[in-house]
Amino acid sequence: MTIQTSTPFPAGNTGFRLPKWVGSFGFQIIAALIVGLGLGLLAKYTGSTKASPNALGATLQTIGSSYVSLLQTAVVPLIFTAVVSSISNLRQVSNAAKLAWNTLLWFAITSLIAVLIGIGLGVLLQPGAGTGITQEAKYSGKSGDWWAFLIGLFPKNFLGLGASTTVTDGVATTAVSFNVLQILVIAIAVGVAALKVGKAAEPFLNLNASALAVIQKVLWWIIRIAPIGTVGLIGNAVAVYGWDTIGSLGKFTFAIYVGLALVLFVVYPVLVRTHGLSVKQYFSGVWPAVQLAFVSRSSVGTLPLTQRVTERSLGVPRAYASFAVPLGATTKMDGCAAIYPAISAIFVAQFFGIQLDFTQYLLIALVSVLGSAATAGTTGAVVMLTLTLSTLGLPLAGVGLLLAIDPILDMGRTAVNVAGQALVPTIVAKRQGILDEALYNAPRNGDPFVDDDAAAPAAVDPSAAASAAERDERELADAKA
Numbered sequence: 128m129t130i131q132t133s134t135p136f137p138a139g140n141t142g143f144r145l146p147k148w149v150g151s152f153g154f155q156i157i158a159a160l161i162v163g164l165g166l167g168l169l170a171k172y173t174g175s176t177k178a179s180p181n182a183l184g185a186t187l188q189t190i191g192s193s194y195v196s197l198l199q200t201a202v203v204p205l206i207f208t209a210v211v212s213s214i215s216n217l218r219q220v221s222n223a224a225k226l227a228w229n230t231l232l233w234f235a236i237t238s239l240i241a242v243l244i245g246i247g248l249g250v251l252l253q254p255g256a257g258t259g260i261t262q263e264a265k266y267s268g269k270s271g272d273w274w275a276f277l278i279g280l281f282p283k284n285f286l287g288l289g290a291s292t293t294v295t296d297g298v299a300t301t302a303v304s305f306n307v308l309q310i311l312v313i314a315i316a317v318g319v320a321a322l323k324v325g326k327a328a329e330p331f332l333n334l335n336a337s338a339l340a341v342i343q344k345v346l347w348w349i350i351r352i353a354p355i356g357t358v359g360l361i362g363n364a365v366a367v368y369g370w371d372t373i374g375s376l377g378k379f380t381f382a383i384y385v386g387l388a389l390v391l392f393v394v395y396p397v398l399v400r401t402h403g404l405s406v407k408q409y410f411s412g413v414w415p416a417v418q419l420a421f422v423s424r425s426s427v428g429t430l431p432l433t434q435r436v437t438e439r440s441l442g443v444p445r446a447y448a449s450f451a452v453p454l455g456a457t458t459k460m461d462g463c464a465a466i467y468p469a470i471s472a473i474f475v476a477q478f479f480g481i482q483l484d485f486t487q488y489l490l491i492a493l494v495s496v497l498g499s500a501a502t503a504g505t506t507g508a509v510v511m512l513t514l515t516l517s518t519l520g521l522p523l524a525g526v527g528l529l530l531a532i533d534p535i536l537d538m539g540r541t542a543v544n545v546a547g548q549a550l551v552p553t554i555v556a557k558r559q560g561i562l563d564e565a566l567y568n569a570p571r572n573g574d575p576f577v578d579d580d581a582a583a584p585a586a587v588d589p590s591a592a593a594s595a596a597e598r599d600e601r602e603l604a605d606a607k608a
Contacts, residue, residue: 156418159357163187166358167365177367184366190359197349197356198428201342206427206457207314208339213450214318215332226559230451233551234459235496237398241390241461241543242495245469246488248386254379254470255477282309311457343431350419350432357422364534376532379474386466387539395550402557404567411571412440413549420545424537429545430456437549440571442563443556451555455548462540462547463508465495468515471529475521487519494518508533508540 166187175184217223321328396406416433423429434452437443443451469491476483494515516523529536556562 155354156357156422159354160361160422163358163361164365167362170362170366175366180366184363187359187362187366191356191361191363192359194349194352194356194359195423195425198346198423198425201346201349202425202427203310204338204342205346205430206310206453207317208335208342209430209449209453210311210314210457211318211321211332211335212339213453214315215321215335216446216449218322222559226447226555227450229555229558230454230551233554234455237394237461237547237551238459238465238496239492240394241386241465242469242492244389244394245386245466245495246473246491248382248389249470249473252378252382252385253477254382255474282313346428346431349428353419353422360422360424376529379470379529380532380536382470382474383467383536384539386470387462387543390461390466391543391546395546398550398554402554404553404557404564408568408571409441409550409553412436412567413546416545416549417542421538421542424534424541426456426460426541426544426548429541433545433549437552439566441549441553442566443552444561444563447556447561448552451552452548455551456545459548459551460508460511460540460544462543463537464511466543467508467536467540468495468512471512472515472519472521474529475516475526476519479522481521483519490518491515508537 166183170181170184170187173181173183175181180188217227321332396409399406399409413433413436416429416436419432420426420429426433430453433456434448437448437452438445472491473483475481495511512526512529513523516526553562553567557564
């Protein structure tokens, strides 16, 4: 006897399936932004404040701060291992010195363009004129000057770590901190030394490469839960600051975001197009990293994703990308080091009724191009603004005026930073003839979170079992042939 079974769907139909884009990282981030915005508004209008958050506000704050803490835990080992690895990888590039020089040159060129846009917007929009804001916030950080900045580059210990102890009610609490610039200096010195030592340094470099792979894997796990962190970060920002704080500095905020938009959606596309590349492919490739940067407000925390999309989507050889992207994550900041300090310095001058002359505008541009390394770290934009104001002789009290809305501005600044950190290696690789244009122009069907071995089918690529270094050497050799 034959038993026939029926199915609720027509033959060949496997059932209802959500569109593929629903499960994408980009969609999850956008959905989290909307949810966070809604929860933040709900917390704000149910009485939550920064000093006394209600249950919802406290929950959002805890989620957001916990996610940022997770990102920050990997900053020190990531910077050290990534920079050492990036310098050692230059051994695989035949024209390493030329690539390094061109990378630094394009870092400076894009920073100069960005700061000129910032100066132009500051002069045109007059963000500090007639604000009528009282000096409620007081900046308690370092007064900041170039001499102090240069002294701060010299590590006090090999780890670039520091500790401070505070005593409250007879209880001593010790907090450990780190100086990103000092760690960067140490890593560069170690990387160069390893190159000079040669074969004897191979075990150390292999250990460093293994450590970097482990750290990046942990960061991938943290990045994968970014939508959860986004809900807390955006929700807390809305609950704490609301529209009133933004409105009091609305003209300044508007000027900053106009400048960021001009750099991201005008300057970068023009540079991409003038080098014969597709603007659409650039944005579709770099967008996952830009989204994560916007919500995390951390270029270093976004580094693994930035480097991966630069290699996989934009076609930059790994041997070069592993040098340029980590370097850019700590020194190339068009948002924090160019647009923001330019407009902010003009705002402070206008607020205090100080007239800037042509020489001072030139100083703003010079400080932004040469001092971008000062933006490395979690308060980089504040340090950069302090250096700029000190150079111009403007009141440092102006920094405190802008601290209230800094988290709101930092989201856009970091997104532009990361977009630029992927752009420059792409431009340099194109100019040097090592860009994989077939990969750059390929459809964006891949998942940036899939590991390399899973991303390359063996049936298509017979050399999938080869080491990453061997693949990179072949890519560079083919490009140069």
